[in-house]
Amino acid sequence: MNPHLSRLQPYPFEKLRQLLAGITPPAHLREIRLSIGEPQHPTPAFIREALTAALGGLANYPTTLGSSDLRCSIAAWLERRYGLAGIDPESGVIPVNGSREALFAFAQTVVDPSRGYTPLVVSPNPFYQIYEGAAILAGAEPRFLDTLPENDFAFDFAALSDAEWQRVQLFFVCSPGNPTGKVLTLDDWRQLFALADRHGFVIAADECYSEIYPDEEAPPLGCLQAARLLGRGCERLVMFSSLSKRSNVPGMRSGFVAGDPAILRSFLLYRTYHGSAMNPAIQAASVAAWNDEEHVRGNRRQYGAKFAAVTPLLAEVLPGTTPPDAAFYLWVRTPGSDTDFARQLYADYNVLLLPGSYLARTVQGSNPGAGFVRIALVAPLADCIEAAERIRSFISGS
Numbered sequence: 001m002n003p004h005l006s007r008l009q010p011y012p013f014e015k016l017r018q019l020l021a022g023i024t025p026p027a028h029l030r031e032i033r034l035s036i037g038e039p040q041h042p043t044p045a046f047i048r049e050a051l052t053a054a055l056g057g058l059a060n061y062p063t064t065l066g067s068s069d070l071r072c073s074i075a076a077w078l079e080r081r082y083g084l085a086g087i088d089p090e091s092g093v094i095p096v097n098g099s100r101e102a103l104f105a106f107a108q109t110v111v112d113p114s115r116g117y118t119p120l121v122v123s124p125n126p127f128y129q130i131y132e133g134a135a136i137l138a139g140a141e142p143r144f145l146d147t148l149p150e151n152d153f154a155f156d157f158a159a160l161s162d163a164e165w166q167r168v169q170l171f172f173v174c175s176p177g178n179p180t181g182k183v184l185t186l187d188d189w190r191q192l193f194a195l196a197d198r199h200g201f202v203i204a205a206d207e208c209y210s211e212i213y214p215d216e217e218a219p220p221l222g223c224l225q226a227a228r229l230l231g232r233g234c235e236r237l238v239m240f241s242s243l244s245k246r247s248n249v250p251g252m253r254s255g256f257v258a259g260d261p262a263i264l265r266s267f268l269l270y271r272t273y274h275g276s277a278m279n280p281a282i283q284a285a286s287v288a289a290w291n292d293e294e295h296v297r298g299n300r301r302q303y304g305a306k307f308a309a310v311t312p313l314l315a316e317v318l319p320g321t322t323p324p325d326a327a328f329y330l331w332v333r334t335p336g337s338d339t340d341f342a343r344q345l346y347a348d349y350n351v352l353l354l355p356g357s358y359l360a361r362t363v364q365g366s367n368p369g370a371g372f373v374r375i376a377l378v379a380p381l382a383d384c385i386e387a388a389e390r391i392r393s394f395i396s397g398s
Contacts, residue, residue, distance in 0.1 A: 007136045011129060012358040019343050025350035032387040035352040037178070037329065037376045041248045041302055044295040050288035051252075057280025064268060064277045066095035073290040074256045081210075082225035091261040092234075094268055095278050095286070098253035099208045099242040100130055103172070106238065106257070107134035109270040110170050110202050120164060123172040124155065126179055126360035126369040128206065131172040140169065144361050146368040149320075149331075153182035157191060168201045176209040176220055179331050179359055179374040181324020189226035196236050202263060205239045208255070209327035211246040211296050212303055220326045224259065234259045238267075245328070246296055247289040254278065254286045303328050306377040306384045313388040314375075317395040330375040331356070335395065338373050349390040 010018075016035060025031070065071070071089035078087050087093065096102035111119050121135035125144035135142040143160065147153040160168070171192070175184040184192075196203055205223035213220055223239050242255035257264065278286075289295075307323045311330070315321040318332050334341040338355040345351050356372030377384050 002137070004137050004139065008133055009129075012354060015358045016342070016352075016354060019339055019355070020346055020352075023343070023347045025346055026348070029350040029390070031350050031352065032379060032383050032390070033352045034376050034379060034384070034387055035354040035374075036378075037245075038250055038378055039245055039248045039328075040378045040380065041299060043248050044289075044292075046292065046295075047247060047249060047285050047289050051281050051285035054281040054284030057284065060280060062277040062280050062283065064094075064272045066278055067280070067283050067287075069287050070095050070278075070283045070290075073287045074258070077290045078224070078258060081219070082222050082228075084224055084228060087258065088261070091264065093256055093258045094264055094271070095283065096240075096255050096257055096271075097276055097278055098244065099206060099240040099255045101253070101276060102240055102255060102257055103128075103130050103204065103206060104134040104137075105270060105274060105276070106204055106240075106267060107131075107138040107140070107170060109267045110204075110263070111135070111138035111140045112169065113139035117167055119169040120167045121170045121172065122160070122168055122201075124174060124177065125363060126356060127172070128174060128178050129359070132361070135170070142361075143168070144363050146363055146366070147177065147180060147182065148368055149180075149333075153177060153180045154188065155192070157195060165195065165199045168199055171196070171201055171203050172206065173203060173223070174206040175223070176207075176213070176324065176326035178206075178209065178327065179329050179354075179356065179369075179372075181209075181327040181329055181331065183220040183325040184223075184226075186221060186226055186229060189221070189223065190230055193227070193230065193232065193237075200236070202236045202238070202260075205237070207239050208242040209245055210241065212300060212328050213326040214300075214304055214307065214323065216297065216300070236260060236263070238263055243286060243289050246299070248299060249285070249289065252282050252285060254282055254289075302381070303377065306381050309381065310375075310377060310384050310388045313385070313392060317392050328377050330377065332373055332375055334371055334373055336371075338369070338371055342373055345391065345394050349394050351387045351390050351394075 075087040075089040119140040120143045121140045123131040132142045238259035244250040353373040356369030360369030
């Protein structure tokens, strides 16, 4: 067996399952699940119709590069969304089966363990656990940079020595962040690009929450957009995006990568052997989704209503509760242990939240997720309000 498998930690939701084992929540309270970032808004009808209309495509093998229609629709969306120009759908875009699979596979493409040292793969801490698993199974050492509320969740680039930066081959960025909702600023990108130029590492920008934001006039900055604003190209830069959150289609497993054509050529080669071509019917439905923005605006309105209703309710009992820059999570400090809080809330009120310590690793004796819970406002508005009221009752002891 691959010896690196023994280094993988249980996934956060497996840890949650173990934490809650043996608990029987109150039967009179129905379960409200705010632990997993799975969109629960209905999938738009026009996407379902495009999917079923294209089922004839099941008779054909899909190509790894996807259809020209899909790549062109993605390139056009990138140009509309980020004010980009000249995105080549032939060399600058690859459709993928969801950003999760692509993020994992990308590390296997980029990391080179044959240079005479153990490569480093850097990620934020807390983080999306795929980053760690991808690094380990590529033969690299994960290295975590704590992102803390006291520092507005910014990267502390000085936490790595120059010798460590010299070993970095891949840097995972998540903006908007999971679980913090932090959006990187142009100055954040300027600093990161300067480090990448100096040390030659690749930046993988996970932007799957980019379309969930509060102000229609101020969409989150993207990495390719930041590069353009700073007068540079997309060398050593690849972004990852997905329809799952944007269009409420997590079951479609549809996304894309875009950026440095030289890196994408190698990634395409890897994926050709990986056998990960997208279902033709999914491709057709994806074209319909990328070509439409009205359903995405409606989606944002629903999340905005939930944040507006839930945030003040929780802020009264959990001081410091504020909405994120973007994404659909509240990252909330708990009065005591995050695991005890999540376990007892479930036992007493049948509300599922994810302990923050499960989304982070201990660095120099401290886990930056400890003492927090992630609340995913993915359930219907009434359920989110009900969950907030139960949390208030739980904290007040009533």
